[in-house]
Amino acid sequence: xxxxxxxTKSYNRGKIxxxxxxxxxxxxxxxxxxxxxxxxxxxxxxxxxxGLLRPDAGKILVEGHDxxxxxxxxxxxxxxxxxxxxxxxxxxxxEYLNFxxxxxxxxxxxxxxxxxxxxxxxxxxPAVTNPIQxxxxxxKQKIVxxxxxxxxxxVMVLDEPLVGLDPRAAHQLKEMFREHCEAGKTLFFxxxxxxxxxKLCDRIGIIHRGRLVASGTMEELKALDRTEAGQSLEEIxxxxxxx
Amino acid sequence: xxxxxxxxxxxxxLRSNFGxxxxxxxxxxxxxxRWLVPIIAVSAxxxxxxxxxxxxxxxxxxxxLQPLGQERALLSLGFLAGxxxxxxxxxxxxxxxxYFSRDLELLIPLPLRPSExxxxxxxxxxxxxxxxxxxxxxPIVLTYGVLAKGGPGYWVNAALVYLALxxxxxxxxxxxxxxxxxFVNVSxxxxxxxxxGSILLLVLAFGLQIVMGRSAGGQGPDTSAAAVTAFFTSxxxxxxxVGAFFPPAIWAARAAAGGFTGKGLANLxxxxxxxxxxxAAMIAAAEALFYRGLVGxxxxxGKRRRLTRDEMARRVSSGRxxxxxxFGREWKIMNRTPIFLLNGTLVVVxxxxxxxxxxxxxxxxxxxxxxxxxxxxxxxxxxxxxxxILATALFMTVCGSINGTAASTFSRxxxxxxxxxxxxxxxREQAAxxxxxxxxxxALGVVAAGLVGAVVLHLGAAQLAAAAGLxxxxxxxxxxxxxxxxxxxPLLDWANPQKAIKxxxxxxxxxxxxxxxxxxxxxxxxxxxxxxxGTNAVLGIVFAGLAALSAASxxxxxxxxxxxxxxxx
Numbered sequence: 131x132x133x134x135x136x137x138t139k140s141y142n143r144g145k146i147x148x149x150x151x152x153x154x155x156x157x158x159x160x161x162x163x164x165x166x167x168x169x170x171x172x173x174x175x176x177x178x179x180x181g182l183l184r185p186d187a188g189k190i191l192v193e194g195h196d197x198x199x200x201x202x203x204x205x206x207x208x209x210x211x212x213x214x215x216x217x218x219x220x221x222x223x224x225e226y227l228n229f230x231x232x233x234x235x236x237x238x239x240x241x242x243x244x245x246x247x248x249x250x251x252x253x254x255x256p257a258v259t260n261p262i263q264x265x266x267x268x269x270k271q272k273i274v275x276x277x278x279x280x281x282x283x284x285v286m287v288l289d290e291p292l293v294g295l296d297p298r299a300a301h302q303l304k305e306m307f308r309e310h311c312e313a314g315k316t317l318f319f320x321x322x323x324x325x326x327x328x329k330l331c332d333r334i335g336i337i338h339r340g341r342l343v344a345s346g347t348m349e350e351l352k353a354l355d356r357t358e359a360g361q362s363l364e365e366i367x368x369x370x371x372x373x
Numbered sequence: 374x375x376x377x378x379x380x381x382x383x384x385x386x387l388r389s390n391f392g393x394x395x396x397x398x399x400x401x402x403x404x405x406x407r408w409l410v411p412i413i414a415v416s417a418x419x420x421x422x423x424x425x426x427x428x429x430x431x432x433x434x435x436x437x438l439q440p441l442g443q444e445r446a447l448l449s450l451g452f453l454a455g456x457x458x459x460x461x462x463x464x465x466x467x468x469x470x471x472y473f474s475r476d477l478e479l480l481i482p483l484p485l486r487p488s489e490x491x492x493x494x495x496x497x498x499x500x501x502x503x504x505x506x507x508x509x510x511x512p513i514v515l516t517y518g519v520l521a522k523g524g525p526g527y528w529v530n531a532a533l534v535y536l537a538l539x540x541x542x543x544x545x546x547x548x549x550x551x552x553x554x555x556f557v558n559v560s561x562x563x564x565x566x567x568x569x570g571s572i573l574l575l576v577l578a579f580g581l582q583i584v585m586g587r588s589a590g591g592q593g594p595d596t597s598a599a600a601v602t603a604f605f606t607s608x609x610x611x612x613x614x615v616g617a618f619f620p621p622a623i624w625a626a627r628a629a630a631g632g633f634t635g636k637g638l639a640n641l642x643x644x645x646x647x648x649x650x651x652x653a654a655m656i657a658a659a660e661a662l663f664y665r666g667l668v669g670x671x672x673x674x675g676k677r678r679r680l681t682r683d684e685m686a687r688r689v690s691s692g693r694x695x696x697x698x699x700f701g702r703e704w705k706i707m708n709r710t711p712i713f714l715l716n717g718t719l720v721v722v723x724x725x726x727x728x729x730x731x732x733x734x735x736x737x738x739x740x741x742x743x744x745x746x747x748x749x750x751x752x753x754x755x756x757x758x759x760x761x762i763l764a765t766a767l768f769m770t771v772c773g774s775i776n777g778t779a780a781s782t783f784s785r786x787x788x789x790x791x792x793x794x795x796x797x798x799x800x801r802e803q804a805a806x807x808x809x810x811x812x813x814x815x816a817l818g819v820v821a822a823g824l825v826g827a828v829v830l831h832l833g834a835a836q837l838a839a840a841a842g843l844x845x846x847x848x849x850x851x852x853x854x855x856x857x858x859x860x861x862x863p864l865l866d867w868a869n870p871q872k873a874i875k876x877x878x879x880x881x882x883x884x885x886x887x888x889x890x891x892x893x894x895x896x897x898x899x900x901x902x903x904x905x906x907g908t909n910a911v912l913g914i915v916f917a918g919l920a921a922l923s924a925a926s927x928x929x930x931x932x933x934x935x936x937x938x939x940x941x942x
Contacts, residue, residue, distance in 0.1 A: 202798075210795050216787075232697070233698050234797060236692070237692065241692075257677050
């Protein structure tokens with residue numbers, strides 16, 4: 131479960147307000163799609179949820195843990211996939227997975243099972259003993275995803291996770307999203323791909339200039355005052371993010 | 374080459390390399406790092422007395438050479454030393470800039486000629502080298518100019534010589550490197566290339582020093598009176614001898630000293646002519662060879678092989694503690710990144726190793742001086758063992774802290790710092806693991822310096838143990854100081870690992886902090902010695918004082934990590 135209450139974040143000494151009083155909640159077992167134009171505040175919001183950035187105001191709870199006050203408890207139940215897979219290029223894929231397994235305290239039997247499963251699914255098994263610097267962008271993205279899945283976290287937060295993935299891997303990832311949430315866990319991800327959000331998400335939030343301008347299930351979004359019946363998510367998005 | 378395009382590319386290269394826009398933004402807009410300005414100013418002022426000493430020494434040398442008609446040797450020595458420094462740093466800069474800088478991926482697809490890309494990189498290196506050479510060349514040029522009462526001809530020519538100074542060594546290095554990258558299949562093993570190249574360079578530099586030392590020593594005993602007379606009666610014989618290693622140094626010296634005379638201008642023309650020719654050759658080589666050597670550079674080799682179930686079971690960790698995992702990560706990344714390895718783990722071993730090699734080659738060549746030094750040290754050791762222990766401890770401490778490991782420990786994470794912030798490991802635990810890593814490197818330096826003490830200076834086990842004890846406890850304090858500085862202002866937005874350690878201001882600030890701490894300790898020890906305490910009492914008090922400070926500083930580091938990690942964005 132993720133809860134944001136009145137979260138605000140500014141840059142450049144308050145001159146640029148990236149996130150402005152954002153309040154939203156994602157329930158257990160829910161896939162939440164976070165949409166918005168470039169520079170709307172998606173990545174800033176995500177980075178605040180996972181503790182990479184500190185909000186100027188407001189409160190963020192992850193599984194009931196205040197990210198600011200109990201950061202380790204919140205991080206223990208969360209994994210994060212950034213929009214760009216900047217990871218330790220000098221480690222091998224397996225060393226990186228071992229590192230993540232160690233810091234999250236994943237028991238060996240579970241590690242073996244999960245690493246084996248995801249390496250096969252992502253077709254990374256033959257490359258896992260090679261240095262990450264020899265991986266393509268897509269392979270790096272896959273190793274970051276494998277690492278994020280390794281602790282089987284209660285909450286997964288992903289920033290544009292489908293970028294760089296081949297269609298097969300993207301399909302597998304979407305399947306995983308569903309499995310993750312069927313187990314009662316929470317998934318929060320940002321995307322620019324409207325079809326994915328429309329088909330996959332239980333609820334969708336649209337952020338524009340740091341404010342949440344629309345939020346709800348597809349049906350709820352279609353029922354908004356500003357939108358018309360029968361509109362696609364893309365049309366709704368364009369409507370609510372118009373200047 | 375198209376002049377306008379070239380100018381644009383060079384300007385972009387200079388801007389991105391020297392980061393003036395970033396500095397301006399940080400100082401004026403974000404108002405960060407302002408505290409650094411007075412510190413750097415004070416540090417710069419601190420260099421003034423040192424330079425004053427250098428100038429005094431140069432005045433003396435000039436005073437000795439001038440009556441013999443050999444004063445111009447001083448200039449050639451200055452230019453030679455400058456060009457040697459340029460060459461030394463140049464090999465590394467050239468390889469890094471031409472082949473391993475990440476902006477190549479952006480530049481190559483642009484409608485630019487290979488020679489234009491290379492010229493822009495070359496310009497950045499030349500400007501870097503002006504700064505490198507300034508430390509050696511400027512005091513000599515200035516001292517000579519004042520003492521020899523150089524007229525406008527001297528000053529104008531000296532400035533023109535200085536402008537041309539880096540071109541010849543850098544163009545030669547560039548030609549060799551470009552040819553090597555094209556024709557030798559080394560490009561795919563770039564890590565090994567940088568590492569082996571840098572070590573070879575050090576060996577070459579010190580080999581040259583040894584050879585020069587020997588040849589100088591070899592002339593002493595068998596030089597006949599006639600040869601000596603000839604040497605001193607012929608003006609500039611010393612200049613020629615010094616410059617024989619690298620003729621452009623002679624041209625440079627003659628050009629500056631000659632001023633607007635025919636000889637001065639001819640030598641200036643020679644220096645500039647050869648510089649331009651070599652630059653042109655490099656540009657021609659760039660057109661033909663540069664991009665071809667680059668092909669495949671971004672790829673890394675590695676056979677792909679699927680692990681068997683048993684192999685996987687063996688290689689999947691059964692669970693280390695988080696601190697051990699962070700330590701393991703630090704260790705692996707440091708030692709697998711050539712630039713980090715060279716400036717961290719290797720340098721602490723190399724510096725003492727060079728001492729040993731130099732001492733051994735000197736004694737091998739019948740060096741009387743080394744034997745004298747040992748005898749002197751032995752005499753000192755029996756007369757005043759305390760000073761010997763303290764001096765050895767200082768040497769060990771310096772050898773341990775002369776590397777950039779501690780002061781770049783957070784910066785080295787670069788764009789991957791998000792991982793450290795996202796994992797469920799307390800900042801203090803991460804800092805403790807990083808401390809352990811940096812401290813182990815320092816301890817390695819202490820041990821290596823201890824070997825120098827044992828092998829070269831023949832110090833006794835008790836003296837070495839006492840000195841090592843002091844150095845190891847002081848090492849905690851210095852390691853913490855370096856880490857604190859880096860934690861206060863980590864440099865995380867780098868694309869080239871060189872920036873994280875070699876061009877990281879934190880490493881310099883760390884060394885200044887080390888000097889500051891050691892100066893305070895020095896005055897403390899001096900006061901203890903003045904108080905006429907016994908050897909053991911002084912050592913005990915110094916050890917206890919350092920241990921207390923170390924413990925307190927370590928605790929402060931952990932606390933600072935808890936505070937600072939969430940702030941770093």
